[in-house]
Amino acid sequence: MYLAELKIWNFRKYGDASMEGEPVILVNFKPGVNLLVGENDCGKTTIIDAVKHLLGTQSYDYTRIEEDDFYISNSGIRTKHLKIEGIFKSLTDEEAGNFLEWISFDEKGNTELIVRLGAKVNNHQIITNVTAGVEGLDTRFEARDLLRVTYLKPLRDAESELSSGYKSRLAQILRNHPLFAKEDNEHTLEKYIRIANSRIKGYFDKETLEKEEIFEITEGEQGAKLITQFLDDTLSAFMGISFNENNYKSFLDITRNDLSSILRKLSLNIDENKIGLGSLNQLFIAMELLLFEIETNFNLALIEEIEAHLHPQAQLRLIKYLQDKGENANEQYIITTHSITLASKVQLDNIILCRNNLAFSMGPQYTELSSGDYQFIERFLDATKANLFFAKGVIFVEGDAENILLPILAEIIKKPLHKYGVSLVNVGNTAFIRYSRIFRRKDESCPLDFPVSIINDLDVKPLICNQNNSSCDDYKYLTIPEAAINELEKKYVGLMLGCLRENKFLSLDKARRAVLRYNQIDDFKDFRGFQTEFDRTVTLNQSITVVKELVEREKRGKYETDTIKLYLNEWTMEYDIALSGLKYYIHCAIQISKKVKSDEDIINSLNLEKELEAAKKEIEEYAISKSDEETAYWIYEDLYKNRASKAVTAQYFGKLIKMHEETVKPILETDQHIKYLIDSIKHVCREGDFSE
Template sequence: MYLSELKIWNFRKFGEAKDGNPGLILKFNHGLNLLVGENNSGKTAIIDAIKYTILTQSYENIRIENEDFHLPIDRTDEKERATELRIECIFRNISDLEAKNFLEWLGMEKNHQGRYEYYLKVFLTAKRQGNNVYYDIKAGPDAEGKLLNGETRNLLRATYLKPLRDAEKEMSPKRNSRLAQILESHDAFRDREEEHYIYDVIKEANEKIKKYFNGLDIDDTPLVDQEGKKLLEQVNKYLGEFSGNKGSLSSNFTIAKLKLKSILERLNLDLTESKSGLGSHNLLFIATELLLLKRDSYQGLKLALVEEIEAHLHVQAQIRLIDFLQEEVRNSNLQLIMTTHSTDLASKINLENLIICKDGRAFPMGHNYTELNKGDYLFLERFLDSTKANLFFAQGVILVEGDAENLLLPTIADIIEKPLSRFGVTIVNVGNTAFLRYSRIFKRKEIELGLLKIPVSTITDNDIKPDIYKRKDSDARTKEDLEIEKPIEQRRQERKEKIEGQSVKLYISPEWTLEYDIALGTLQKELLIAVLRAQKIENSDVIGLTSEKIQEVDNRVDEICKEWDEQGHTNEERAFYIYNDLMLEKRISKAITAQCLADLLRQKK
């Protein structure tokens, strides 16, 4: 069985639709689910909604507070806060062996193949009256449901790893320690009490310790060292004085009470390497929690909720961990629902396992929900690296096809006082013209379920050679030729229709390429300077751009501009010279040119 669907009414960020439908309907994968999104996008609210409804293996004290009831965005009046909330967790793929534990609460439904299957709906309903909150957790196929008994509730508890967890503390010995709870639930210790080998070990150790503090060896012969006996006698003497006339108190030393639970609470799990860091202890904690999920004989829910899976881990450790977890869920019946702020993790996980949280909604990225084709998923798995994965956490995305746009756009945004970082906009350099694949990430199949409102601007070259190109190659197909076959504007419109839709817009350069179009405009001289500076940098990587070289470039630019004026070159001829004759024919780096142009623009500002 696994958590198939979550529905939320009026819980935190998630309100209620006007027609009374849930504010959030989220379907999960059977195996791995990774919630991504910017801060305050609802990731923790989703985890908590599940946790509050089915509770946790660590038996946390969970209660609904007034602040858990939905208050509409931009509202501060408490009178507008919801007075009722509801959370539904729906479980599917229930085997006959698992079903026998939930017979009173099960429902039947047809699957996509038309066959009837079990499902289990567990729901939390809460009301608030003044400062008091009243809630129930029930289950059943109807709206009313029945209360779950304690034994059944325990079979639904999830393993929960909180964010910023202190793994070393969790694994330390103490009453009701997390380590003791895990071990006590494992087949190695469950229901074995006095039959267990560890019980016998502690019993024997307690006897030896008791004899030591009575001054005796294991065979009851007096010890040479009687200091332990004197110590205990002194403690008991004090106790006798404190006891009064009601009977003398006495004490004895032991390692632990002779109960398996008490013994397990004394155990400490640590790494063999001393002075290990927080990251290593976090991995140890996760490994230990997996023990609960991997119990073969356990007939309950095998679900782990993990917030900020990357906590305290460096990038390579994050990648190894997510690779292991993906393989683990593929080969077992475990279900993981995790959150992350790590672009490295988001780039390594299969796109179908991602869920983007945005504006009080959650958007699964599986093939049933997006306009991505099967080939798109395979392509994106190959090329979606950590820099491109920024798009999952952005408030806006600009897709570009080269380094020049990637370097220039942030500078231009700063100059017009619209810095990208302030507005949460990320630039994704797709490195080619595969915009269609990337843009489909943001397009939903069922728009009635909500649009992914992340504005996406796609910037691309027109890639139509100007007529002046025929001076270089008389056989070239230029703007004039293409216009005869099909109007240029029609070509542009067809490209837009292919890419655009929902929150995605396509912006095509007016003429040929970014660099050529800049050369046609008012930054013509600055681009010429940038091209010649880039050439100097490429020819001398070690020394770089010295003041002497800058002066040489400035002098050369003055000479070129003077020649143009004297010879009456048109603006188009000048732009063609800069882009084609210099950049392309002399293979001057577009990226270095863009970097130099960005520096010049910042200086002008």
């Protein structure tokens, strides 16, 4: 049994809904670990508190709906009603029996339990009601205690929670353990304390002690009767004859000799010496999870900011333990975190992204990620890439150079990425499609409104690269003549070839796959001989313009949605910069990179202004009789032929344009060759989305 869905109407920020209509937010949970991630104030704590209000806590924390819990609109009007609903699924026969009078059935005929909390404000008084069952037929839910959750608050005072006291959390947990179930017979701890109390009383009743080898007490050792005698004499003076009439006599003991009092005197430690907050926090979590060993049916833990006081390696061990436990036991964890370490290591389908008052589960039934995508991302999603779960927008790049340069460009155009809450994710390859599918939902009616920019190389070499190769394969594409299409359609009845008319293809394989998709078939086995005959009908053409159009169209079709935008260059980022008004800076940076590659010690003696002047002079001399494309290729050639490092080039290029920010800024705002970089920044840096 597990909490499968949580629905909220007009509770705090999740408001402006009719009680009879659809909920403002629907959160889908899974068994085991559920990790709520997202930026601050995205609703993670509200989800946790909604579950707490609905089910109550094992520690019987004081929780009640307050007036501030009712949604207030932008116009200042507060709603009068709120509702929280939880749906439990996968009930065992025993669990269904426990809730028999409230059980209902889902559309597949499986048993489910729907628990509902309703609250309303009437003359500043708040009336709440917890019911269960199908709405309209629901009745007062009297079995709520069976669903109480374990709750760990974010700012945990682990030392206090582990200590003895009247409100000892340790005592509460131990009292629920079968070992401490109170029976008629004296409990073992009560026997121990009775003996200990007797010994202590004897110590305070005697002036001298008798020899006891077991306690290493020597004959005649002083007792503490003078203390109790002083107290008795003083009290007798205070109370007069009533002291003796009531047979009063002062005594000292450890605690009252009943099990509850004894448990409240216990404290939990792992070392005789004082230990740090991190270790205390882990001990406290272990103590709370003891409840899960006691209860074998429904177990749900709500843990806020699980990373509190824990270093990254401890976080990883803890989340792995919880994942393993959740997979092998009847346990469920709903956890909030701001830790990119945890977000990078938990399984992707355990993540729930909170954004724009909605919650997006990352399970395969909700995203467009394939099983291969999940395996790939879980293999390569490191802490740096996991930043995307806590951002307001994401820019995906495919290399170190873009990763270094984009933040600098954003700073110069006054759209610093950190201010807008934008994460820059270097996928290190061209696997954009896998990462972008994280933000693509199967349910198109509930899109993830999350701006994503993908910066990608067009990867079509300019003519200048192939000027000595007139029949270069880089610019070839295929067409199928209209007459050939007509003949094939007549011969292979039932095979539709409309997708081939007036279309161009980058390869024979792409043309074949277009036919398969158009006919919604997997192969041509029912059209024997078609593939061979089709392959003979294609016409080979050559045009760099057409090839660039086809490549761009294919890439945009693969990546783009309403919120995911692809930004393409002419060939590579460095080549495009070499075409732009920033060519002096990129040429200087490339030449410095070449020098550093041959002699790293030169870094300490570099004079960037002199290097820039030399670079300008070289370009002016070279470009006298050259086209812009020829000059750009000449600048870029050292990178193209691996004589310089792209990362080092980007590093020095960034330094140079920062040094000349006032000169560079107008170029960034107007130059068409680097417009795609600036547009990618503007797409994710939405006005009003500051993260200050």
